[in-house]
Amino acid sequence: MSTGAELRPDHQAIAEWRRLRERLARADRAGRAAALAALAGGIRRTVIGTIADAGLGHTGGDLSVTDILTTLYAAVLRLDPADPSWPERDRLILSKGHCSVALYTTLTTCGFFPAEHLSTFAAPLSPLNGHPSRRSVPGVETSTGPLGHGLPVGVGVAIGLRLRGSAARTVVVLGDGELQEGSNWEAAMTAGHRRLSSLTAIVDRNGLQQGARTSDTNDLEPLADKWRAFGWEAVEVDGHDHLALLDAVTAPRDEGRPRCVIARTVKGRGVSFMEDRVEWHHRVPDAEQTRAALAELAESGDAR
Amino acid sequence: MKAAHDCRDAFADELVGLARADDRIVAVCNDSVGSSKLAAFAAEFPDRLVNVGIAEQDMVGIGAGLANAGLVPFVCGAATFLTARALEQIKADVAYSAANVKLCGMSPGLSYGALGPTHHSTEDLSWLRAIADLPVVVPADPAQTRAAVRWAARTAGPAFLRIGRFPVPDVSPPDGPAFTYGRAARLREGSDATIVATGTLVSRALEAAELLAGRGVQARVVNVSTVSPLDREEIAAAATQTGAVVTAEEAVPTGGLGAAVAEVVLETRPVPMRLLGPRTFAPTGEPEFLLEHFGLTADGIARATLEVLGRAGA
Numbered sequence: 103m104s105t106g107a108e109l110r111p112d113h114q115a116i117a118e119w120r121r122l123r124e125r126l127a128r129a130d131r132a133g134r135a136a137a138l139a140a141l142a143g144g145i146r147r148t149v150i151g152t153i154a155d156a157g158l159g160h161t162g163g164d165l166s167v168t169d170i171l172t173t174l175y176a177a178v179l180r181l182d183p184a185d186p187s188w189p190e191r192d193r194l195i196l197s198k199g200h201c202s203v204a205l206y207t208t209l210t211t212c213g214f215f216p217a218e219h220l221s222t223f224a225a226p227l228s229p230l231n232g233h234p235s236r237r238s239v240p241g242v243e244t245s246t247g248p249l250g251h252g253l254p255v256g257v258g259v260a261i262g263l264r265l266r267g268s269a270a271r272t273v274v275v276l277g278d279g280e281l282q283e284g285s286n287w288e289a290a291m292t293a294g295h296r297r298l299s300s301l302t303a304i305v306d307r308n309g310l311q312q313g314a315r316t317s318d319t320n321d322l323e324p325l326a327d328k329w330r331a332f333g334w335e336a337v338e339v340d341g342h343d344h345l346a347l348l349d350a351v352t353a354p355r356d357e358g359r360p361r362c363v364i365a366r367t368v369k370g371r372g373v374s375f376m377e378d379r380v381e382w383h384h385r386v387p388d389a390e391q392t393r394a395a396l397a398e399l400a401e402s403g404d405a406r
Numbered sequence: 407m408k409a410a411h412d413c414r415d416a417f418a419d420e421l422v423g424l425a426r427a428d429d430r431i432v433a434v435c436n437d438s439v440g441s442s443k444l445a446a447f448a449a450e451f452p453d454r455l456v457n458v459g460i461a462e463q464d465m466v467g468i469g470a471g472l473a474n475a476g477l478v479p480f481v482c483g484a485a486t487f488l489t490a491r492a493l494e495q496i497k498a499d500v501a502y503s504a505a506n507v508k509l510c511g512m513s514p515g516l517s518y519g520a521l522g523p524t525h526h527s528t529e530d531l532s533w534l535r536a537i538a539d540l541p542v543v544v545p546a547d548p549a550q551t552r553a554a555v556r557w558a559a560r561t562a563g564p565a566f567l568r569i570g571r572f573p574v575p576d577v578s579p580p581d582g583p584a585f586t587y588g589r590a591a592r593l594r595e596g597s598d599a600t601i602v603a604t605g606t607l608v609s610r611a612l613e614a615a616e617l618l619a620g621r622g623v624q625a626r627v628v629n630v631s632t633v634s635p636l637d638r639e640e641i642a643a644a645a646t647q648t649g650a651v652v653t654a655e656e657a658v659p660t661g662g663l664g665a666a667v668a669e670v671v672l673e674t675r676p677v678p679m680r681l682l683g684p685r686t687f688a689p690t691g692e693p694e695f696l697l698e699h700f701g702l703t704a705d706g707i708a709r710a711t712l713e714v715l716g717r718a719g720a
Contacts, residue, residue, distance in 0.1 A: 189476055236503040243474055245503040248494050254464045255499055258471020258479075261456060265432065266476060285495075288464035 106227035109215035109240055111184045116213030119176075119183065126177050131345055134177070138344035141211065142172040146372050147399050148207045148220065154392040156224040158232060162369040162382035163277065164204040166308040166341070170275055170365055171196075171208040173347045174304075179273070183213040186240040192270050193243050193259050197252020198277035198306060199233040200384070206230055206239070214241035250283025252276060253303060257289045260301040260360075273302045273351070279311030282320045287332070293360040294333020301360040302351055303334075306341065308369035312383045329362040341365025372399055413570040414512055416548035418443035420555040421480060425451055431559060432456060432472055434481040436465045442482035442512050462487050466495035466509070473506040478559060484518075485511030485527035485568060493533055500564045501540040508558045513571035515606060515656030516688055516696040523687040532661025534566050535634040542634040544568040544663075545585065546608035549578040550631055553585035561587070572606045572656070572693050577629065590637035596626035599711050600644035600651050604630045604663045606697070607654040607682075613704035618711055625711055636666045642674035650714045652680045654707050656697070659683035680710040 122141070126134050145168050153159030174194055175181075182188040196205045203223060210217040222228035229238035233247030244255045256274035263270050280286065293301055305325070309316055316322050326336040335356050339346040350363045369383070370376030373395040387395055425431040425447065432454040435442050439457060448455045456472070458465045462483060469481035481488070488511050489496065500507045511530055518525035534542045543558070543565060545551040551569060558565045577593060578584040593608070594615050603611035608629045615625040626648055628640060645651055651671055653664040664681030671677060684700045697703060701710065 193474065236505075244470055244505070245498055248498050250463070251467060251495065251499055254467020254495070255471040255474070257464070258468030259474050260471070261468065262432075262472040262475025262477045265453065265472075268475070285463040285467065288458070288461035289467065292458050292461070292464055292468065 105222040105225045107219065107229065109219060109229050109238065111240070112210070112213040112216040113184065114213070115210065115216065116183045119212045122176060135345050138172055138176060141176055142169050142344070143399060143402065145172055145204065145207045145211065147396055148217070149203050150373070150387065150392060150395045150399065152203050152207065152220045152223050154387050155221060157386055158224045159203050159386060160200040160384045161387065162310065162376060162379070163198060163201040163306070163308070165371045165373065165376065166367040166369045167198065167201050167275065167306045168204050168371070169342045169344055170304055170306060170347060171204055173344045174273060174351070175208045175212050177348055178351055180270070181212065183241065186214060190268055190270050193256070193272045195243050195246070195252045195256050195272070195274045196234065197246055197274055198249070198280060199246030202230070202232060202234045205234055209239070209241045212241070249277065249280035250285040253286045253289040256301060256303070257293045257298065260293070260298040261296060263300065264298070271300050271302065273304065275304045275306060278305055278307045278309065278316055278322060281305065281322055290329065290332040290334065297358040298360045299355050299357055302363065303360065304351070304363045304365055306367050307364050308367045310369045310378070310380050310383065314380060326362070326364055333359060334362045335359045336362045336364060338364045338366060341367035342371055372402065374398060411548045411574055411576070413545060413548055413551040413574065414443040416551040417510070417555055417569045418446060420552040422447050422450060424556065424559045425454065428478065428559065430476065430478045432477050432479050434458065434465055434469050434472065434479050436460055436462050436483040436487065438483050438512065441484060442510070444482060462491035463495050466492040467499050469507040470495070470499035470503060470505040478506060478508070480508045480510055482510040482512055484525070485514035485530050486525060489527065489530040489533055496534070496540070497537050501537045504539065505564060506562050507564050509564070509566040511566060511568045514568045515570070515572065516684065516693050517571040519692040519696060520690050522690065526688055528657050528684050530568065531633055531655065531657040531663060532665070535661060535666060539564065540634070541565045541587065541632065542568070543587070543631060544605040544633055545570070545631055546605055546629050547574050547577045549576060549584035553583065554631065557585060557587050568605060570605050574606055575609050577608050577612060585631055588632050588635055588637060590640040591629045591631065592626065592640065593629050594625070594627040596624040597648055598624045598650070599715055600626040600628055600648045601654065601707060601711060602628045602630055602641065602644065602651060602663065602667050603654040604633060606656045607702060610702065610704050611654055611707055614707035614711065617704055617708040623711065623715065630663055633663055633666060636670060638670050638674070641667050641670040645671045645675040645677045649677050650679070650711070651677060652682065652707060652711050652714055654682040654702060656702065657683055658685060660685070678714045680714045682707060682710055
């Protein structure tokens with residue numbers, strides 16, 4: 103496969119994704135939880151393998167955001183992976199663009215492009231850059247990487263969709279560390295002022311940034327209160343509990359308020375020797391660590 | 407040549423006309439309804455004016471989001487705050503994301519006069535010219551401004567329009583298009599030297615050519631309204647056919663028009679050059695005084711041309 107290939111829809115994967123969505127819609131809560139856990143477990147294993155093969159990636163953050171992305175793409179977002187620019191689609195913006203491998207892998211589970219391409223991640227001329235580019239990856243709404251960019255763009259999308267009379271929703275997934283960027287609070291203020299009730303921000307609150315704990319660097323707390331003070335509804339949930347995430351995102355809206363879901367997560371979630379360890383921000387597992395991580399993820403039975 | 411026009415008026419009027427015909431057009435601004443001349447737009451299309459307040463990073467990101475939602479945003483703010491404060495958003499959210507956003511840098515150059523260097527936008531051309539796939543357009547008069555706005559509205563993709571505030575006379579020829587994207591316009595023929603100018607400096611370049619003609623020097627005048635991508639053919643022809651080039655702009659020439667022209671001259675036909683533009687923070691003074699201070703007058707351009715020709719004492 104040429105690494106400079108143009109990414110095209112994977113129709114078989116799209117069909118599987120559609121079947122999964124129907125299954126999730128019909129399932130009882132236990133069935134829904136099990137199906138999402140299985141999907142997330144598979145994504146985690148692919149993330150580990152992809153990063154290990156590429157020798158590059160942000161392992162810790164990919165694993166903390168996996169359950170959030172899995173829940174959104176499998177059970178919430180209205181999308182047409184065969185037509186990534188369908189005007190009525192819901193928009194997902196991954197502001198923490200360094201966690202691109204989790205995003206790319208999740209996009210393949212919807213069929214935006216075939217999973218085989220993941221093996222080209224970070225290779226010369228691959229469309230799958232270290233940070234997601236709107237130019238080369240179908241399903242990526244805006245190029246991210248520099249922090250503090252996703253929320254302003256999401257606010258613009260929500261304003262624009264409302265102007266156009268569209269019912270589509272906008273979800274921005276943020277890292278907690280990046281909330282130190284002031285641009286987020288400019289956007290939070292605008293969203294509150296404009297009462298953008300179609301907008302949801304999900305904070306991947308793993309408590310760690312590149313160099314240290316957020317609380318030891320530039321503390322974010324009281325985080326929920328900050329969002330509320332900016333005119334948002336704010337809820338806190340376990341960011342690895344798929345049903346809790348699903349409930350938090352889909353609960354009836356307080357009309358006139360954007361919603362912030364603070365998803366409490368563990369950086370490196372699912373691999374014991376990575377969990378809550380600052381050094382796994384962008385460490386790449388060696389061969390032995392990769393084997394151990396994959397074994398642990400398989401053993402967990404996708405059900406944790 | 408009568409200096410009469412603030413190009414922001416032509417910009418604002420053209421934008422309202424386009425917005426009547428195309429409901430995808432929206433205006434975005436940073437508490438600059440007045441200085442971006444958007445009052446008429448706001449009155450006619452109150453829902454389509456997104457005033458984010460004093461928040462330029464937010465403003466440019468929101469512009470990219472509006473484009474994602476299928477709208478055509480004209481994002482307006484004082485050129486220095488728009489470009490300096492939101493440079494990374496311009497690079498990542500607009501240019502690298504290939505978003506259909508029209509960035510409109512109002513009141514550029516030295517036009518804020520005695521408000522001082524914090525308000526002067528003299529680095530914007532250098533910064534934005536360095537960003538790939540971002541057209542940088544500098545209209546020189548109202549006709550060019552209107553044509554550039556129409557071009558931006560109908561052309562998918564990012565663009566930066568530098569909308570002048572300093573009063574300028576009409577310089578566009580009455581026949582032919584006022585603005586063709588990517589093409590420089592030869593406003594006066596000449597074989598001894600070429601003055602390449604942009605924006606405010608175009609009319610002054612034409613006046614300089616008059617002065618030079620009085621001294622027996624036939625200077626060609628080229629109006630560069632698309633600074634990036636530059637019309638390489640026209641610049642190479644100027645160097646080859648006239649053998650001397652002077653550039654003039656209301657911006658630092660280190661990276662702006664001057665550097666852009668110098669790159670092409672160097673790569674095609676190296677000839678003597680002078681690059682005119684402010685190279686230091688401006689002292690206190692009104693715009694006219696500051697242009698004079700930096701030698702950005704007809705006299706100053708003519709003098710520089712004679713120097714390049716080695717005839718300063720002639």
